[in-house]
Amino acid sequence: MPTSPILNLNDNDNIAVASRKIENGTALTPSGLVAKDNIPSGHKVALTEIKAGEQITKYGSIIGVATQNIAQGAHVHTQNVAMASFHRNENYGENAQDTNILPQSQRATFNGYRRADGGVGTRNYVGIVTSVNCSASAAKLLAREAELSGLLEKYPGVDGVVPIVHGAGCCIGTDDDAFRKLQRAIWGYATHPNFASVLMLGLGCEANQIPLMLEAYGRPLDESFQYYTLQSAGGTRKSIEKGLLWLETALEKANKAEREPIDASHLTVALQCGGSDGYSGITASAALGYAVDLLVKNGGTAALAETPEIYGAENLLTDRAASPKAGQKLVNLLEWWEDHAQKHGSEMNNNPTPGNKMGGLTTILEKSLGAVAKAGTTNLNGVYQYGERIIEKGLVFVDSPGYDPVSITGEVASGCNMICFTTGRGSCYGNKPVPSIKIASNSAMYKRMQDDMDINCGTFADGSETVAEAGQRIFNTMLETASGNKTRSEELDIGDAEFAPWQTYAQM
Template sequence: MQNVALQLRAGDEVAIAMRDIAAGERLAPFATVAREPIPFGHKVALQALSAGAPLHRLGQPIGLATAAIDAGAHVHVHNLGFEVSLAEREIGTRLSNTPFLPASEVPTFDGFRRSDGRVGTRNYVAVLTSVNCSSLVARMIADHFRNPAVLADFPGVDGVVALTHKSGCSVSEGGRSMGMLRRTLGGYARHPNVAGTLLVGLGCEDNQIKALMRDEGLVEGPAMRTLVMQEVGGTRSSVAAGIRAVEEMLEQASKAVREPVPASALTVGLQCGGSDSFSGITANPALGAAVDRLVACGGTAILSETPEIYGAENLLLERAASRGAGEKLVGLLDWWEEHTRDEPQGLDNNPSPGNKAGGLTTILEKSLGAVAKGGTTNLVDVIAYAAEARGPGLIFMDSPGFDPISATGQVAGGANLICFTTGRGSCFGCKPAPSLKLATNSAMYRRMEEDMDVNCGEILDGMASVDEMGERIFRAMLATASGAPTKSELLGYGEDEFAPWHVNAWL
């Protein structure tokens, strides 16, 4: 009989349905019989459980039974819940000794080496805005260069991208939200995938361009221009002036050429969205295996989405390379517990309806898969949203669990590539950084192949191991960094997903 239920670790009280299971069907390879229909990817009890009993997945607690559960019963939101994280918070108890590769063995990719020594995987000119009021002008400037005939005069340039947002006013000077906005804009202006930046403002906003430039150490010059609409003379005059400024930066940007650089120059942002029950079995651990390879090469990976490690924080804390890093992570989790205290479901408002339809029940369960993206190497640092990620190694950046906000922070921190796992089928890009999409199951991959780059469902199908898929993802990272277009780039994703995080009483 073909196995239809997968127990992820001996001792887990539940197994995962490998296909839709009918009531009365044996849960092969187990003798237990399904008491009711079990949807694909959902959990089924392998034993009878009393109310209040803990349930485990991969040997980790994912919640408590809210009612008595019979063997063979469907385990989901109707009978599984939790109140607080059940994870231990001991720091540095299981450190990794993963060695770095000798320089002679580190693979290379073809990147753009910038004057500050950092390396770009793309070559864009960016039009940024200090405030929402300058968004239309920024888009009109970028739109002028969307005509391939116009951009043809600047070979080697990937395009002109307008990155706009909905803030910049009603933001207090010196406040947390202003600091995050300026860090984000500064990080994009300095990004190695950006050869030139035009910063467009209205003129009367709270987020004054001069203050932004001062706080972020930005200096106006050939590759860093500013434009204030109220000074230039209005919309049409501003668009014309902006086009002239971008044309001059494009001439310089087109002189950049790709050259071989070591994989240590990669900084990869790790994202998951539209997760399902298989995310923590296939794509996420496979991405973790790729991250282990990247770190061994001296590269850097950024794990984020603080609410989505809640309940699995022990898996990061036990390999925190310093007590300070571990304590900072605990502090972030404490802040998020307080921040979500007045929400109807607190931190358990995540998973989303789509996650639950895919078989995930509690945030504790979802977090197990999310943490797997970070691989097995040590956690070397914990940083604020949009702060510079200084590797090498695995770094944790504070952010919400909303993918556009989280990825925006990672790119601001220096990520020159994004790897994004999905089980339900997220469609996403994050210009100026290319985004690789990793599918967790073959059914979704086949259904949405035009959006997916790698099918990690082959692990579930028995066609590849997690480690083999990790090697494939790592090679895809290098190819993408060398200029191979991702599916999201071919479809045009990446500008609308720019979304700085705000924690602001006035918005």
């Protein structure tokens, strides 16, 4: 338990964060500051009197504006704070610095799977990837039949057979960016290094034709990559029979793959936050940012995403863009999102969610500052479209919505072979074929949901650990998980239903 009931984050802040539930009348500081309200854990308390119209500052940055006079010691939240305007800096890269990458001989290592195409896997699955929803049930039946038949028991070196199914693929235009988003998501999974072998399964008459996808992306058929359609195979039952014959060969081949020591430059980690609270940016995301800096120092890659959840904090990224092009690409994405929200009668401040607000987050500006903390302090080296293959090392950004399953689908399709997911309210997310490390922002939730949480970073708020110590634990867990240690979601066998491509097209 920390000695102080409040956490002071920056000398320029006019609020502090409650480190535990505070009752009205509680002494907050030795200098005589007293709580004027009951303040929930993780929520904000006014350090000074704040006049209506004055800015609210947290982390030394503006998170909103007071809608009424706020007394010193009062609860600061949605009842007295509104969204504020902000300035978008266009001096890209003014804080970019040289990154000192360790020589290969000094880098941390993990035990991974080297694939024939040069990719490196952290898991060894066989995938059944569908081109359209019309073949989804057949894919799931094929995976279920393989399990019920005892076929998988013959191949202990294989992590499992995963059906990648979704609700799209037909009655859509095929010549626009919305369709290309869908194709990139499907193709990114079909060629993911955590799959030793993949069968692509279609219906046959869908808009998203598999042969056209192969032609567009240039993947030849071989013993580890095959496709057919239900119509060409003669229907569901015959497709399953054909699939079981293919699985015999695919599983035998996958079972021969062996882990070997590989340096950390081959880790590409998806950064995600979901069910965030008032502690997320202070504890879990800050510690993950420290781990990201360690990963980048070891030559690895970290992918930040959730474009609406960096809104208002983008200067923290564009200021350290490695090139003006990277900074401008990120701003272009944000401008697209502003237009997208307006077209749909929405606004960027509709995120945070009700759960975020219950946990203490008030505006998107506050949420974004905490979300960007996951990205550490290194240069922003690249900005990518949804599902676009990542080629740069270091910190990169992948465009996506803030909805976690959709966002992570894009990151995995872009090549991430590990997920680090911070949460304050408690996410139960898992992913196949990529392990997801879930990081709790507060100890109370961690204790309540230990079956779903991998790491507790509430230790910083509790006063028992530094951010650096927690960040080192996260980095060590990345390496251990990449080497085969199961995450909590893997122990629960979660991840079959989380493939959720971003759908921005007109469904006709």
